[in-house]
Amino acid sequence: MxxxxxxxxxxxxxxxxxxxxxxxxxxxxxxxxxxxxxxxxxxxxxxxxxxxxxxxxxxxxxxDFPQALGIGIVVVAALLAPFTFYASLAVAGLLDALLYRFSPxxxxxxxxxxxxxxxxxxxxxxxxxxxxxxxxxxxxxxxxxxxxxxxxxxxxxxxxx
Known part of the structure; x- marks a missing residue:
């Protein structure tokens, strides 16, 4: 690069x-x-x-991570939380941690x-x-x-x- x-x-x-x-x-x-x-x-x-x-x-x-993407992940997880027994919040946290770890x-x-x-x-x-x-x-x-x-x-x- x-x-x-x-x-x-x-x-x-x-x-x-x-x-x-x-x-x-x-x-x-x-x-x-x-x-x-x-x-x-x-x-x-x-x-x-x-x-x-x-x-x-x-x-x-x-x-170097787009903040709007991170906020979007959390918003989608929060909207899905009542239907997924709040497991979507844990998935969002894990996804956010992985994206943060591998972002340059x-x-x-x-x-x-x-x-x-x-x-x-x-x-x-x-x-x-x-x-x-x-x-x-x-x-x-x-x-x-x-x-x-x-x-x-x-x-x-x-x-x-």
Whole structure:
């Protein structure tokens, strides 16, 4: 699988999918606007130290699983629960656990929310950290918020929840 970056168009907010290495700056197929591209956060072995779209060094790892599918499974199981003696809820839980286990990881940028798929796992980026998210979204108004780590999130520990 070739590395792919999915980023939002700055004009119409539709997804722009970029396969690496890009030949030119990414162009939105809907409106023709040029998307952001930094491209400097790639390591020699194919890992990420920063977002390839905006260059921000703080990234997080999550499962590449469509949330709507997970919610749909639970809703269908809940609707069937009275007719299946609630066994459908156990089946939904098992199915959800299996899908989660076998779903690939995606590395996402806190700043621009670009999704990086198919990149080398090293350096490892921690899971989502709400304090980083709030600091970037709300700035000085953030109730919580930790200062940026020197060098970003590459190789950092997972947040304590």
């Amino acid at each position: 070739r590395p792919i970056v999915a980023l939002a168009c700055p004009s119409c907010e539709r997804d722009i999918r970029v396969e690496l290495p890009p030949s030119t700056s990414p162009i939105c197929s809907t409106c023709g606007e040029a998307g952001p591209w930094d491209g400097t956060g790639l390591t020699d072995d194919g890992g990420l130290t920063a977002c390839l779209a905006c260059g921000h060094p703080e990234l997080h790892t999550s499962k 990881n995606v590395v996402a940028c806190y700043a621009c929310e670009a999704a990086h798929r198919g990149f080398h796992a090293k350096p490892r980026h921690p899971g989502f950290d709400r304090t980083i998210f709030e600091r970037l979204r709300f700035g000085e108004r953030a109730v919580m918020g930790s200062p940026m780590r020197p060098g970003g999130t590459a190789g950092a520990e997972d947040p304590e929840h």
